[in-house]
Amino acid sequence: MDSWTFGWTLALIGMTGTMLVLWILSLLILLLKKIFPYQPEESAAKKG
Amino acid sequence: MESALVSGLQGLFLGVLSLRPEHVIMILIGSLLLYLGIKKGYEPLLLVPIGFGAILVNIPLAEMMGKDGFLRFFYDTGVLTEVFPLLIFIGIGAMTDFQPLLENPKIILLGAAGQFGIFLTLLLALALGFEKLDAVAVAVIGACDGPTAIYVSSKFAPHMLGAVSVAAYSYMSLVPLIQPPIMRVLTTEKERQIVMGVAKRQPISKTTKIVFPIAVTIFASILAPKGAPLIGTVMLGNLLRESGCVDRLKSASENEITNMVTLLLGLCIGATMEADKFLKAQTLLVLALGFVAISLDTAVGILFGKVMCVLTGGKINPLIGAAGISAFPMSARVVQAEGQKYNKKSYLLMHAMSANAGGQIGSVIAAAVMLSVLQGMGIVGG
Numbered sequence: 001m002d003s004w005t006f007g008w009t010l011a012l013i014g015m016t017g018t019m020l021v022l023w024i025l026s027l028l029i030l031l032l033k034k035i036f037p038y039q040p041e042e043s044a045a046k047k048g
Numbered sequence: 049m050e051s052a053l054v055s056g057l058q059g060l061f062l063g064v065l066s067l068r069p070e071h072v073i074m075i076l077i078g079s080l081l082l083y084l085g086i087k088k089g090y091e092p093l094l095l096v097p098i099g100f101g102a103i104l105v106n107i108p109l110a111e112m113m114g115k116d117g118f119l120r121f122f123y124d125t126g127v128l129t130e131v132f133p134l135l136i137f138i139g140i141g142a143m144t145d146f147q148p149l150l151e152n153p154k155i156i157l158l159g160a161a162g163q164f165g166i167f168l169t170l171l172l173a174l175a176l177g178f179e180k181l182d183a184v185a186v187a188v189i190g191a192c193d194g195p196t197a198i199y200v201s202s203k204f205a206p207h208m209l210g211a212v213s214v215a216a217y218s219y220m221s222l223v224p225l226i227q228p229p230i231m232r233v234l235t236t237e238k239e240r241q242i243v244m245g246v247a248k249r250q251p252i253s254k255t256t257k258i259v260f261p262i263a264v265t266i267f268a269s270i271l272a273p274k275g276a277p278l279i280g281t282v283m284l285g286n287l288l289r290e291s292g293c294v295d296r297l298k299s300a301s302e303n304e305i306t307n308m309v310t311l312l313l314g315l316c317i318g319a320t321m322e323a324d325k326f327l328k329a330q331t332l333l334v335l336a337l338g339f340v341a342i343s344l345d346t347a348v349g350i351l352f353g354k355v356m357c358v359l360t361g362g363k364i365n366p367l368i369g370a371a372g373i374s375a376f377p378m379s380a381r382v383v384q385a386e387g388q389k390y391n392k393k394s395y396l397l398m399h400a401m402s403a404n405a406g407g408q409i410g411s412v413i414a415a416a417v418m419l420s421v422l423q424g425m426g427i428v429g430g
Contacts, residue, residue: 003183006174006180006425006427007170007171007174009425010167010170010418010422011168011171012167013417013421014170017271017421018160018163018410018417019160019161021160021271021413021417022156022159022160022406023156023157023160025156025267025409026154026157027153029149029150029153029260032256032263033150033253033256036253036255037253038250038251038253038256039253
C-alpha cells in the first residue's frame with residue numbers, strides 16, 4: 001500500500017471512528033444517567 | 049611502575065579524550081530541558097528526569113544504554129514493553145474527575161474534534177517523507193497527551209521516542225501561548241462574547257460514576273480492541289477513584305506508582321536522546337510537526353465549536369472547542385481567560401472543563417482507533 005492510500009485511509013477512518021466512538025459514549029452516559037438517576041438521599045447521606 | 053602510571057592517567061582522561069562536539073551539544077540540550085523544567089516550570093515532573101537522562105546518556109564511555117547499562121534495564125523492562133505509560137495511565141485515571149463530562153455528555157464531541165490534528169498531521173508527515181509508522185508516532189503528539197504519545201511511539205518508532213516525548217511535553221506546557229492566537233484568528237469578536245450562562249452543577253449518582261469506567265472499558269475496547277490497554281488502564285484508575293472502597297490503591301496509583309514511574313520513564317526518554325540518534329534534521333521536523341499537530345487540534349476544535357454554535361442557535365461559545373484537547377485543566381483555563389477578555393460576564397470554565405474531560409477520553413480513544421485501524425490494514429500485527 002502506498003503512503004497516500006495509507007494516510008488518507010487512516011485519517012478518514014480514524015477521524016470518523018473517533019467521532020463515532022465518542023458519540024456512542026455520550027449516548028452511553030445519557031443511558032447510565034437514565035438507569036441510575038441521582039437520588040436526593042445521596043446528598044442527605046453525604047451531609048449525614 | 050612508570051607505564052602503570054601512564055596507563056592509569058590515560059584511563060582517567062579517556063572520557064575527556066572521547067568527548068565529541070555532539071556530546072557537548074546534547075549535554076547542553078539536556079541542561080536546557082533542566083532549565084525549562086526547574087526555572088520556567090514547564091512540565092518539571094517530566095522535563096527534569098528527561099533532561100538529566102539526556103545528560104547521562106551522552107557522557108562518553110559511561111554506556112548508560114549499553115548492553116548492561118543502568119538505563120538500558122529500565123528502558124527494556126518499562127518502555128519497550130509499554131508498561132510505564134500504562135502504569136501512568138492508571139494514575140491519570142485515578143486523578144481525573146469525569147463529573148463535568150457526565151453532566152454535559154454532548155460536549156464530548158468537542159473532545160473528538162480536538163483529536164483531528166493527529167490525523168491531519170499524519171498526512172503532513174507522510175508528505176514530508178516520513179515512513180508510515182514514523183508518521184503515526186509523530187502525528188500522535190497531537191493527542192496532546194504525553195503517555196499516549198510515549199505508548200504509540202515506543203510501540204511503532206522507538207528510535208523517535210526522545211523527540212516525540214520532548215515535543216509532546218514541551219508543547220503541552222506551551223498550550224497557554226499556542227492556543228489564544230488561534231482562537232482569535234478563527235472566531236469573530238461577537239462569537240467570543242457569547243455568554244453560555246453559569247453551568248448548573250448537575251448531581252450525578254454514585255452508581256453512574258462507578259459504572260461509567262466499566263462501561264467505557266467494555267464498549268470502547270470492543271469497538272477498538274487494540275486500544276484496550278490504553279482505555280482499560282485509564283478507566284481502572286478512575287474506577288479505583290469512584291468506587292470509594294480502595295482508597296489505598298487509589299492513593300498508590302496517583303502518588304507512589306505515578307511518581308516512581310514518571311521518574312523512571314523520564315530518565316528512559318532522556319536515555320533515548322543519544323547524540324547520534326537525536327541530532328538529525330528529522331528531530332527538528334518532529335518538533336515542528338508536533339507544534340502543527342497541537343495547533344490543528346485547537347483549530348479543528350474551534351471550527352467544530354462554531355458548527356455547534358450555529359446548530360444550537362448561538363448558545364455555544366466556539367472558544368470552548370479549543371478545550372477539546374487532553375491538556376487538562378490547562379486548556380479549559382485558557383478558554384476561560386480568553387472568554388473573560390471579551391466579555392466579563394462570560395464564565396466558560398465549567399463548559400470548557402467538560403470539553404477538556406472529553407479531550408482526555410478523546411485522545412485515548414483516537415489512539416485506540418488508530419491502533420485498531422492499523423491492525424485492520426495489516427500494518428501492525430494482531
